[in-house]
Amino acid sequence: MSDKLPVLVTGGAGYIGSHAVLALKDAGWPVAVIDNLTTGFRFAIPEGVPLYEGDIEDGELLARIFAEQGMGNGIGAIMHFAGSIIVPESVENPLKYYHNNTAKSRALVEAAVKAGVPHFIFSSTAATYGVPEVSPVTEDSPRSPINPYGMSKLMTEIMLADVSRAHPFNYCALRYFNVAGADPQARTGQSTAGATHLIKVAVEAALGKRGHVAVFGTDFDTPDGTGVRDYIHVSDLANAHVLALAALIENPGQSLTMNCGYGRGFSVLEVLDAVDRVTNQTIERRMEGRRAGDPDSLISDNSRIKATLPWVPRYADLPTIVEHALAWERKLTGLRGE
Numbered sequence: 001m002s003d004k005l006p007v008l009v010t011g012g013a014g015y016i017g018s019h020a021v022l023a024l025k026d027a028g029w030p031v032a033v034i035d036n037l038t039t040g041f042r043f044a045i046p047e048g049v050p051l052y053e054g055d056i057e058d059g060e061l062l063a064r065i066f067a068e069q070g071m072g073n074g075i076g077a078i079m080h081f082a083g084s085i086i087v088p089e090s091v092e093n094p095l096k097y098y099h100n101n102t103a104k105s106r107a108l109v110e111a112a113v114k115a116g117v118p119h120f121i122f123s124s125t126a127a128t129y130g131v132p133e134v135s136p137v138t139e140d141s142p143r144s145p146i147n148p149y150g151m152s153k154l155m156t157e158i159m160l161a162d163v164s165r166a167h168p169f170n171y172c173a174l175r176y177f178n179v180a181g182a183d184p185q186a187r188t189g190q191s192t193a194g195a196t197h198l199i200k201v202a203v204e205a206a207l208g209k210r211g212h213v214a215v216f217g218t219d220f221d222t223p224d225g226t227g228v229r230d231y232i233h234v235s236d237l238a239n240a241h242v243l244a245l246a247a248l249i250e251n252p253g254q255s256l257t258m259n260c261g262y263g264r265g266f267s268v269l270e271v272l273d274a275v276d277r278v279t280n281q282t283i284e285r286r287m288e289g290r291r292a293g294d295p296d297s298l299i300s301d302n303s304r305i306k307a308t309l310p311w312v313p314r315y316a317d318l319p320t321i322v323e324h325a326l327a328w329e330r331k332l333t334g335l336r337g338e
């Protein structure tokens with residue numbers, strides 16, 4: 001009898017969720033996906049994994065999924081990736097974010113509690129820290145988001161903490177830093193058109209899908225003046241979710257909040273240089289002004305996740321992250337017939 005419980009992945013057709021689906025499947029967990037395909041893609045879900053096309057606020061659908069997947073009454077887990085993720089859009093349309101990220105997460109958690117699904121892993125973000133005063137950032141740093149996206153995620157974290165105290169339910173909030181790269185076997189990757197993630201944008205430029213890469217800000221307090229970020233390979237991140245799930249099952253009374261990053265940073269120019277080296281060409285850089293609210297440097301302190309989980313990153317090397325992103329971008333060109 002397997003000790004692996006059924007897992008429902010929300011947003012499993014999206015960038016990070018589809019990597020989590022692969023990580024779960026590769027490790028032998030029974031997995032199903034709910035996704036409304038607003039920014040996700042059917043092709044991102046591996047064969048044999050059921051896709052329930054629908055919205056995470058649909059309680060009737062969730063009840064049916066739990067019944068069909070053998071979840072509830074103390075069994076099963078939810079990995080919750082579904083959400084809206086564009087920071088500037090959240091400033092223009094905050095209600096969309098409080099609806100899709102906060103209110104719908106509430107509906108999902110309510111369905112889980114009602115059915116008795118006891119474990120929950122939540123995609124949180126470094127945006128919950130806002131502009132931290134100290135870097136590397138620990139989990140105990142003040143949480144003061146500077147945009148509705150970060151706030152919508154922080155509100156969900158708070159909700160989960162309260163629910164875990166009131167019900168037989170534990171959760172893990174993983175605060176991701178900058179997620180990048182793609183599945184090493186190029187089974188999935190970041191497929192969103194118009195993405196703003198630097199490495200995605202840079203490999204698009206390297207393949208001629210964009211004319212240049214904009215560098216926002218050259219006067220930051222960093223060695224080369226451009227912003228420094230902690231890029232984490234999406235497959236290492238997905239693996240952290242699988243390990244966090246095992247930890248939640250092993251310690252039912254305990255919830256966790258952990259940063260997900262490598263604890264080191266690269267500047268925008270260092271990333272672009274790495275892409276140039278991997279592709280053996282020179283991407284055009286256009287220097288532009290800073291965007292509002294961009295910190296100089298945002299690096300995780302990852303001591304907690306390393307002390308809590310047997311997490312050993314496998315793809316932390318920047319050229320490897322770039323190579324995997326590039327391989328996926330090439331495959332995507334074929335898939336889309338671009």
Ligand SMILES: NC(=O)c1ccc[n+]([C@@H]2O[C@H](COP(=O)([O-])OP(=O)(O)OC[C@H]3O[C@@H](n4cnc5c(N)ncnc54)[C@H](O)[C@@H]3O)[C@@H](O)[C@H]2O)c1
Pocket residue numbers: 010011012013014015016017034035036037038039040041054055056057080081082083084085100104123124125126176177178179180192
């Ligand atoms: N990409 C990053 O660098 C990053 C950083 C920190 C946190 N996160 C978080 O990780 C999660 C996944 O991000 P991603 O980059 O994979 O984004 P994504 O847009 O690729 O994936 C989100 C998925 O959720 C689905 N979805 C959205 N709203 C839904 C709803 N109401 N019901 C059902 N499905 C819905 C979309 O169709 C999509 O497949 C998000 O919650 C995001 O906030 C991402």
